[in-house]
Amino acid sequence: MPISGVTLESPTRLERKRARNRDALVAAARRLFTRDGFEATTIAAIAEEADLGFGTFYRYFEDKTAALRAVLEEAVREIDRVLRAEDDADVPAAEALARLTDRVVRAAARNRSVFALWWEVSMHSGKSRRLGPPNTPPLPVSLAQAIEGLIARGVESGEFAPGDTALRSGFIAGAHLHVLAPPAGRHEEQDVIDALCDFELRALGVAPAQGTKDRKGRATR
Amino acid sequence: MPISGVTLESPTRLERKRARNRDALVAAARRLFTRDGFEATTIAAIAEEADLGFGTFYRYFEDKTAALRAVLEEAVREIDRVLRAEDDADVPAAEALARLTDRVVRAAARNRSVFALWWEVSMHSGKSRRLGPPNTPPLPVSLAQAIEGLIARGVESGEFAPGDTALRSGFIAGAHLHVLAPPAGRHEEQDVIDALCDFELRALGVAPAQGTKDRKGRATR
């Protein structure tokens, strides 16, 4: 048993196993939390879904809420990735907003249930039971903030009509998140995106014609 | 003490007490459900909040879900009242939409927490746990349907730009419901309404100028 080999490789192997187990647990938790709700999901069910022993859960999470946090952190990371768009800094605000819309709708469609979970949890943050994610702002807020920046830019550049930036960004965020509403998914994703871009750009005072035409040609992205 | 008076009032007295108790329970349930969430609220807590005995709860509600239903029914009634607007049938669609927006935003502001509860509950409808109200459509759906009718009317009359009616009504419903998002209430209600009307009418292709000015004589911020 060569010490060097063991000490060098052993931690790595373990670490990989640990990571695999943790991932399995988080994935299982996401499936069950979003399907049945947080309270209705038992730890035993999560462990089973992850094909791991019952007690093993507690070797990876302090708590059931820790698992929830882990699930939500994924969603937060996803949103952060979507919202952070430094490369859009040099395109016109309208174009940047269209791109953001595209990314948001696609991400929302992909993570509908987790986003809904996040929304639900954020409603009860700071209340008696502390389920919540650590200190992330609620989804609509994050989204609205990102949009707000773009609107401010567009107003400044004269692209967008003047108006209350905060309110309008909230409205747009609301329109974006409408895709989370239950009967979602009945439209083609691309159609939703096109319509939404048209909708919000018009609302911001941008002449729609070309924008829409462009998008129809699927050229924008 | 006239006998007739006694026999006439006697049943009423009990009934009034019953009604008072029931109202107290519903109010208590609404407070706790919206504050802590449905699952986190115990029946003991509801009874205590209503200042009634524990078992008394069960004389008025079969179930915890029955109390939830009662709470939501209030909200449903409120929305129904808001969405039903026969008197708007003869005004232009744009004006009708503006009025609807006004009513919705005011109602949402008044019932923020209950509407949020409704939204939350409707996310888990059709899942393992059957919390939901009997057969009420989710809030966003009801709202979107009402809006959809107006949009269709406006498109037909030429007031609104053509486009997917269903999608656009959904976007507007989302914008409306944005007021439910946590950091709400930081704006004057009237300002929100004005901005929202401006926002959605522009999005539908209506020239905004007069509309905004008309509403309160306030200049758009």
Add this chain to the structure above:
Amino acid sequence: MPISGVTLESPTRLERKRARNRDALVAAARRLFTRDGFEATTIAAIAEEADLGFGTFYRYFEDKTAALRAVLEEAVREIDRVLRAEDDADVPAAEALARLTDRVVRAAARNRSVFALWWEVSMHSGKSRRLGPPNTPPLPVSLAQAIEGLIARGVESGEFAPGDTALRSGFIAGAHLHVLAPPAGRHEEQDVIDALCDFELRALGVAPAQGTKDRKGRATR
């Protein structure tokens, strides 16, 4: 409102009503106790079955166990009536036993469920929960005692073979009570009685031939 008439008749009328109510409650309790068991029967159910108000139950019975006692007392009275047979004192013991058998089987068939309830209750008398009837001996014991007297008489008179009187009376009581066993009622009552008389008289050493013949002709009773 003539005082005399009222004071004279009023109590009687009331008493009749009271008696009627009480009877209804006892009958309802018997039906439900025997159908569902004592513990599974709620006072509300008894009152409803008796078509009386809920709280009325407590004007007639101190307790749920009081209702049980009332039900059992009926059965005890019935058994006492069946077992007391002074008029059989001057017939031969065999004939007296046959008559007793006849009466017991008919009573048991008529009161199967109450007797079973009695048996069940007597199993747990003197235990933690005091359900039991006041101080009545269990059904098998009462029955065996009555039989024991007859056997003693028959042994003394030489009709019956000698043997342990107590044990044999117990065996016969057991045979009698077999009719309480679940799949009862598949035989003609008279056939059961005939077979049982034949069985027990043989067991006691009485030549069966005539006895059986007689009974077949239905002449004995």
Add this chain to the structure above:
Amino acid sequence: MPISGVTLESPTRLERKRARNRDALVAAARRLFTRDGFEATTIAAIAEEADLGFGTFYRYFEDKTAALRAVLEEAVREIDRVLRAEDDADVPAAEALARLTDRVVRAAARNRSVFALWWEVSMHSGKSRRLGPPNTPPLPVSLAQAIEGLIARGVESGEFAPGDTALRSGFIAGAHLHVLAPPAGRHEEQDVIDALCDFELRALGVAPAQGTKDRKGRATR
């Protein structure tokens, strides 16, 4: 501590503990069910009586009725063992019945309370509350069936007097089960058996003298 020994014994140790716990629970349940009745026994009491934690009960039994089933299954197994007597197939029916009687009385004496519980439960089978054992026939029925076979054999061979086989087997079963009646146990077991054999064989028309004398050389009391 040899590794092999550990790996071999390790699983067994747990299993043994599990078995011990389960046995403790069943024993506790039997004690309490028979002492206080099924309904009057709480799960907390069973767990306490078994000296185990409250929740532990539910690791071994789905339900209180599951514990009842486990208790009754013991009794059913015991009865099955007693009633199955293939080795008696070649002895005369009278002798086989005498042996069966012997076994039944001894088993009944040993399991008086459980048999009584079984009887009690079978009275309420098929009613609203489904307590009963899965699909075991009631005790008296099982017993009567076994006896019925012997009587049929004896009648065919000419040992027993002709007569209704079903009824007579029921009577004998009743006599056997009389030992379950409360004031039992005041007689020597052997005396009961002797008297019962004499009783039932006479009842079936078998000349008693030898039979009784043979059994233990004791003269009939």
Add this chain to the structure above:
DNA sequence: GATGAATGAGTTTTCATTCAT
């Protein structure tokens, strides 16, 4: 006297969490 509304003690059951193996 009849009634049923109010009440809370008592039971069953679930499940997060601990801990010995």
Add this chain to the structure above:
DNA sequence: CATGAATGAAAACTCATTCAT
């Protein structure tokens, strides 16, 4: 480190009993 057995706190729900009308 993985596991699952043990545990009891907590919650829903029932129902006997009391009491005001």
